Amino acid sequence: MQTNDAFSFLMAWAAAPFRIGSVTPSSATLSALMTKEVGPDTGPVLELGPGTGPFTRALIEKGVRENDLTLIEADSDFAAMLTKRFPAARIFEMDATGLRHMALYNGPVLGAAISGLPFRLISPRRTRLILEGVFANLRPGASLYQFTLGLRCPIDQTLLDQLDLRATRIGHTLLNFPPATVYRISRIPVTKSYDWRYA
Template structure:
C-alpha cells in the first residue's frame, strides 16, 4: 500500500465479507466472472471453489507483484490472469473468447482514481455485463458516494448499498444490476 497507491488495504478481505458479497452470485450455472483487483487471491479462491467446472474467471490486477503472485498461486484452466487495468475489461473479455460477463467483483479503490477513470471503468463495466448482470463492488465504508455510487447510479438500473462491519476496515458493498 505504501509503494502502490492502487492497493486498497493492508489486510485481505475477511471471509465473512467475501461470503456476504458472493451470496449475490448464482453459482449453480456457468458464469463468466471478472474480478478487478484480486490482490493475493482471497476472493479468487472462494470464486474458484464455488464455480462450476465450465465457468470462467478473469482476473484484472494492476499491481505487477500481485499479478505475479496470482500466476504462481493458481493453476486452474478456468482462470485468466491479466496484469492490466480495469478500464480494458471489454478487450480482455474478447481475448478470453467471451462477449459479456455475468458478474464483476471489484475491490479496486475508486477513491484513489481520477474521476474520468472512475467513469470509464463503470461505463465499460456496464457495457460488458449481460442483461441482469451484476457489478459487485466493495470499498472501505467511510468512502463518500461520489467515488463509486454516484457513477453506478448514472449507468445502472438498480444500485443497492449495504455495510459489512465484520471486516477490517468495515466495508461498503455495492450491488449494481444492469
C-alpha cells in the same frame, strides 16, 4: 488470512497507497458477502483487483469453475502470485481501464463482476472508463459487486445516473479491517413507453 498474504499486501500498499487502497487483504466474512449472490450457475465471472485472491478463493468455494474466472490485476507481484495459485484462471496484468478495448468473450456473456478496486481513490473519468468496460462484457441482468471501507457507495451518484446504473446496498460487515459495505451495481431496466395511438 495467511501471514505472508498480509505482509505482501502491506508492502504493496506502502509502494502504491492510492492504487491498493487498504493495508490488509479482505477478510473471509467480506469475501462471503461479496460472493453471496454468485454460484455455479452464474457462468463466467470477472474479478477486478483480486490482490492476493481472497474473493477468488471464495468464488471457487461457491462453485464457480476456476477456468471460468478472468482476473484483472495491475500489480505485477500480485499477478504473478495469482498465476501460481489459480493456474486455470485467465489472468491479465493490466489497468482495468483497458477493459473498454477488450472483448473478453464472443459477446457480453459474463454472469457477474467482483471488484476489489478502491473507487474512492480513482478519478471519476477513470471510474467511468472501468464501468463502461465492465458492463460492455456483462450479459443483460448481470451485476457488478463492489465493496467500500465505509457506508456510502464509492461510485458517485451522478456518474451512476449518467451510465443508467443503480447501486443497491446488500450488506455490511464489522468483521473486516476496516469494516466494509458491499453494493450491487446493476443496469436500470429500460421500460418501453406505451404508444396510445395503437391502443
